Amino acid sequence: MNSILHRTLGRKPPLVANGKGVFLNDREGRTYLDACGGAAVSCLGHGDGEIAAAVFAQMRDVAYVHSSFFTTEATELLGDRLVGLCGPWARSALFFSSGSESMEAALKLARQYHLERGEPHRVHVIGRTLSYHGATLGALGFGGLENRKVAFAPWFSNDHRSLVQTCYPYRYKRPDETDAEYGGRLAAELELEIQRVGAARIAAFVAETVAGATIGAVPPVDGYFRHVRDICNRHGIILILDEIMCGMGRCGSWLACHDEGVEPDIVCVAKGLGGGFQPVGAMVVSSRVHSVLEAGSRSFMHGQTYMGHATVCAAALAVIEKLDRLKLVRRVADRGPVLGQLLREALGGHAHVGDIRGRGFFWAVEFVEDRATKQPFNSGGAVATRIKAAAMEKGLLCYPGGGNLPGGCGDHILLSPPFITSDEQLEQIAAKLKDAIHQVFAKGTQP
Ligand SMILES: Cc1ncc(COP(=O)(O)O)c(C=O)c1O
CATH class of the missing domain: 3.90.1150.10 (Aspartate Aminotransferase, domain 1)
Structure with a gap:
């Protein structure tokens, strides 16, 4: 068979x-x-008895509860731990079972943020060429990996999404340009796209901090993300950073954006978060976004059966503790x-x-x-x-x-x-x- x-x-x-x-x-x-940890997943390698023991202990106590009935200590502790290591801007976290799901949630949260602030016209999402945010239709649609999208193109309306150039100096920085000039040129392109669409219509800008599997580990030029952060601030646009591949220590900091000197409104991490011991992804939400929900509906319009799964969170918590301890x-x-x-x-x-x-x-x-x-x-x-x-x-x-x-x-x-x-x-x-x-x-x- x-x-x-x-x-x-x-x-x-x-x-x-x-x-x-x-x-x-x-x-x-x-x-x-x-040498690749699968797809940049296995940050602790394989067969780690300590993580296996944490997973087993959680399953023995209770493997799963539905998040509308209970929470678990593992879920709560992981939330505190992850929010803490993201930095003072971060306020809350929600756990899923993959990177794609985390990105779907982040996009929906960005939309809900604007709705609750009384800006229902903000629907447009700007992404970047040559970028990947997941296999689910929403995440795929807002990314720029064209050869994976082409078969499903009829399902993706271009009315509410567009792309600007990704930061890829090896191919697209001009020979006579400095890094600063290149970063400035990309920022100017983003500004132009915002003017074209109309700032009042834009919900979010989505980018991988260090571009991952599509073009291969491309760090941004210095200053690029500071421009992006500034532009998003000026136009009230939510900055969603996708650190599903490059985050959780992979680039030498807990978040790659720590090295860029920017704080996102929402960041997604996954792969290294669970190190492959369990399938896990997370969305981490800034105080700015969190406080709008807190003062508004007090409820995120999203739910999945395995959100905050006890065993998954126990594995991720054990991974973070080990990374930290060693x-x-x-x-x-x-x-x-x-x-x-x-x-x-x-x-x-x-x-x-x-x-x-x-x-x-x-x-x-x-x-x-x-x-x-x-x-x-x-x-x-x-x-x-x-x-x-x-x-x-x-x-x-x-x-x-x-x-x-x-x-x-x-x-x-x-x-x-x-x-x-x-x-x-x-x-x-x-x-x-x-x-x-x-x-x-x-x-x-x-x-
Ligand atoms: C940058 C990035 N975003 C999102 C995803 C989707 O994550 P998953 O495959 O866990 O759904 C990936 C997966 O490779 C990724 O590299």
Whole structure:
């Protein structure tokens, strides 16, 4: 029997047997160094007995209650903990079972905020090109990952959403521009779009603080998000930051926006929040937004069966406590530049490596046909997929992405190793990846 609708039909991936630390073992006896934590999820690696014990203890006490009847200590403590580490601007949190659900909730909350303030005309959402906010129709529709949207285009009305350019200096910063000028140009484009739509019609601006899987770990230029924050403030627009991939310590701070010097109105986190031990996502709400609901309807117009799920929250709480106790976010900040340096040494000279960029333990290598012109491959992402496959053969897991640039071009691989990865393992990552890349390009560049 083969009853699962696998990602590629009829192609069953290897059966995993177990995981320990940064390694996964399959049933055939092969071992893989997990250099991407799945999709930037497994911040504590695999097989962590402490987190498993916390999950088991919660399930034994009570696994699930409906949030209209009860709350649980795990849910309450996680809320306090998460709000606390987000910073003084944060006031409340709500937990879901995925990043997509958290983004749906954030978008609905932004709308409700304006309704309760007596501004019902604020319906429009501005997002960014080349960005991903989730697979559900709302989150997908407001993002800018066109090749995932095209089949469903008839369901997405363009009346109440539009996109501005994402911040992607490697491709779109002009050669004669400084970072500050580039950030200023993008801000001016946002201002123009706001004028075009009419500020009084705009509910929210949505952006990934560090762009994730679509283009591969692209930190913004310094100052860009300060411009964005200022523009949103001036026009009464809610700033929703999507830190589902880049947040929770992945970039070396609890939130990536901490490094940008901005405070969002709503931020969503997910992947590293539960470290993969349970499926969890969260929306964290600022005092500004929270207080409007408090003074108004006193109720968020949204509900899901598994909101604030006890077992899910117990896992996330245990993950945060462990990250904090072992000072692993600081370790990511310290060792992130080492990973970057290792990648540059191993790959920087390769003819088809166009860019190596990232922050903390969130890095990407972008592949190009021609380094001088930055001409991407037109393989629909096949180059990245081949590198993933070659790396996997060598016992290394890296996360491929591609086909997302205009015309279905572009290839990159993401590296987002667990925060417990040792220096020696970081060296192994760079060495194995180098082998895989050389092997793939030695065979030629055509898929
Ligand atoms: C930036 C970003 N937002 C949202 C999502 C959606 O999260 P999920 O797949 O947990 O629904 C993802 C998933 O990759 C993501 O990277």
